[in-house]
Amino acid sequence: MSDVANPALGAAVSAGPVVAQASIGxxxxxxxxxxxxxxxxxxxxxxxxxxxxxxxxxxKEFVEMLSISQSLPGLNATNMAVLVxxxxxxxxxxxxxxxxxxxxxxxxxxxxxxxYRIHGDHIWxxxxxxxxxxxxxxxxxxxxxxxxxxxxxGKFDFIFIALTVIAVNRLHQSVPRTLIGVGLLAIxxxxxxxxxxxxVAQ
Amino acid sequence: MxxxxxxxxxxxxxxxxxxxxxxxxxxxxxxxxxEVHKWLTFPQLIHLYSVGQMAPGPNMMMIVAIGQWAGGIxxxxxxxxxxxxxxxxxxxxxxxxWKKLERWPWRTSxxxxxxxxxxxxxxxGCFTMAKGAIFGLETAAIAVGVLLILLQYKINPALLVLAxxxxxxxxxxxx
Numbered sequence: 001m002s003d004v005a006n007p008a009l010g011a012a013v014s015a016g017p018v019v020a021q022a023s024i025g026x027x028x029x030x031x032x033x034x035x036x037x038x039x040x041x042x043x044x045x046x047x048x049x050x051x052x053x054x055x056x057x058x059x060k061e062f063v064e065m066l067s068i069s070q071s072l073p074g075l076n077a078t079n080m081a082v083l084v085x086x087x088x089x090x091x092x093x094x095x096x097x098x099x100x101x102x103x104x105x106x107x108x109x110x111x112x113x114x115x116y117r118i119h120g121d122h123i124w125x126x127x128x129x130x131x132x133x134x135x136x137x138x139x140x141x142x143x144x145x146x147x148x149x150x151x152x153x154g155k156f157d158f159i160f161i162a163l164t165v166i167a168v169n170r171l172h173q174s175v176p177r178t179l180i181g182v183g184l185l186a187i188x189x190x191x192x193x194x195x196x197x198x199x200v201a202q
Numbered sequence: 203m204x205x206x207x208x209x210x211x212x213x214x215x216x217x218x219x220x221x222x223x224x225x226x227x228x229x230x231x232x233x234x235x236x237e238v239h240k241w242l243t244f245p246q247l248i249h250l251y252s253v254g255q256m257a258p259g260p261n262m263m264m265i266v267a268i269g270q271w272a273g274g275i276x277x278x279x280x281x282x283x284x285x286x287x288x289x290x291x292x293x294x295x296x297x298x299x300w301k302k303l304e305r306w307p308w309r310t311s312x313x314x315x316x317x318x319x320x321x322x323x324x325x326x327g328c329f330t331m332a333k334g335a336i337f338g339l340e341t342a343a344i345a346v347g348v349l350l351i352l353l354q355y356k357i358n359p360a361l362l363v364l365a366x367x368x369x370x371x372x373x374x375x376x377x
Contacts, residue, residue, distance in 0.1 A: 035259040040360035042260065068300060071316045073218045074289025077260035082293040094294050098286060105259025106266050110278055112253060113267025120249070124371060129249045131344055131370020133335035135363045136252035138348025140225050140328040145353060147222070147321050157318035164322025168229055169329050175219045175230045178326075179319060187315030192307030 022056060022088045024096045030054060031081055031100030042077035042101070046084075056088055070151070077101055153190060160186045205272040206280050208239055213265060213284040220289065222320025224262035228327030241272040248334045255363050260286075340373040 022030075030049060038045035043066065050056045057065065069079035078098050085097030119125055148161075160182055167178040212234045219227040228251070235241045242250070247268075254264035262285070269281030303309045336342050348362045 038258045039256070040358040040363075067313060068296060069293070070222060070320065071313050072289065072293055072296060073221045074286075074293055075220060075224055075260045075262055078286055078290060079293040082290050083297045086294055086297045091294065094290065098290050101259055102263070102282065102286060103259075105257045105263035106278075106282060108257050109250075109254060109263040109266045110270055110275075112257070113250065113264075113270045113278075116246075116249065116253070116267065117271060120246070123376065127374035128367040128370045129252065130335075130341060130374050131366040131368065132256075132363055133248045133252040133331075133366075134341035134344035134370070135348045135366025136255050137328060137332050137335050138345040139255060139352065139359050139363060140324065140331070141345070141349045142352035142359075143223065143225075144321055144325050144328065145349075147317075147324070151317040152321070153314045153317065160315075160318035161322040161325065164319050165326045165329065168323070168326035175227065175323060175326075179219065179221060179323065182322070183316060183319045185315075186319055187308075187311050190311045190314035192311055 022054075022093075024089060024092055027085055027088055027093050028096040028100045030056075031085075031097040032103060033100075035101040036104035038077075042080075046077070046080055050084055057084060061087075067151075156189065157186070160189075205239075205241070206276060209269055209273055209277055209280050210284040212239065213269075213281045214288050217285045217287075217289045219323075220262070221316065221323060223324050224260075225327035225331075226320060226323035229330040232330060235268055239272070241268055244334050248331055251331065252335070252363065252366075256360050340369070344369055 034042065034045050034049050047062060051059055051062050065080060065083045066076065068083065069076045072079055074082075078101065081097035081101045082094045085093035085095070087093070089096070116125075120129075152158075163185075164178055164182050167173040167182060168175060173181075216227045216231055216234070219230055232244060232247060236244050236247055250264040250267050255261060257263055265281050265285050266278045269277040269279070271277075273280065332345070336345055344366050348359075348366065351357060351362060352359060
């Protein structure tokens with residue numbers, strides 16, 4: 001609402017982030033709220049909070065940070081926290097953001113873990129957990145489909161997906177070996193083709 | 203027996219495998235936490251992971267429960283630092299470097315190449331989990347149902363996992 005009241009601010013919003021800096025406290029609090037409310041996947045909540053509500057990053061930066069987060073090891077949620085925190089307040093910003101986003105879920109799962117250890121073999125709970133686990137499998141599959149639609153560069157990529165699955169599930173190769181082996185193959189396949197001559201010419 | 207050093211080693215290692223998502227590390231997590239260190243059983247691992255999908259925040263917070271079981275509150279803290287520390291540091295360094303790499307032609311190649319591999323790792327993790335989670339018609343129907351609903355409608359996945367709990371009680375409670 002305040003954006004509407006101030007036309008100058010509104011113009012700045014569309015051009016880029018208004019606030020390039022935020023205090024450690026603000027960063028921690030904002031990520032704490034995301035960490036406590038982001039049921040069912042963090043990314044939409046991150047966008048709503050950081051882009052729409054706070055204007056700490058603009059849409060373009062957000063998408064770019066998300067694509068970096070996805071290619072790096074680490075969860076999207078925590079990598080995004082580190083990247084946005086770094087942009088706003090350097091190393092301390094990163095620390096504040098990752099602590100904030102992890103704290104609520106960590107406390108909750110600590111309690112759930114203790115509760116499950118004590119009551120996990122209650123018949124009601126084992127029955128419910130069978131359904132929960134099956135639903136989680138469906139959820140992961142939908143993530144796989146969503147990512148495939150969004151981030152694959154060509155039909156050939158399905159071969160790399162298949163190779164990865166076969167290596168891990170059928171040939172029982174370790175994840176790092178698969179990651180390096182198939183990863184290198186896929187990176188070489190997507191090697192820069194036309195720009196290569198430029199770098200040779202330089 | 204003090205499990206803290208083993209917890210730190212295992213989870214620092216697992217954290218580096220989570221390319222594309224936490225599920226990518228699942229096959230390795232099963233081997234290390236269930237088979238090698240016997241901190242929990244495979245069904246327990248599946249249950250914790252699945253329940254963790256209903257919690258807010260980063261979706262691998264179930265590791266806290268494994269740390270707590272194996273080493274109490276110190277175990278939980280050790281696991282958190284080991285699992286999130288190394289990748290956070292890496293993301294931090296890359297954040298600084300990334301702008302400078304903007305013109306580096308291999309940057310796009312690496313992103314395009316890692317995309318299918320990370321999707322493959324997620325899928326492989328999913329299959330590993332499905333071996334323990336899908337048995338018989340009811341569980342298969344729940345998984346397929348959740349998948350189809352999520353592909354078709356914009357609905358909060360945590361609600362569907364919760365619905366899975368209700369269906370689980372309806373299907374598996376002894377009469």
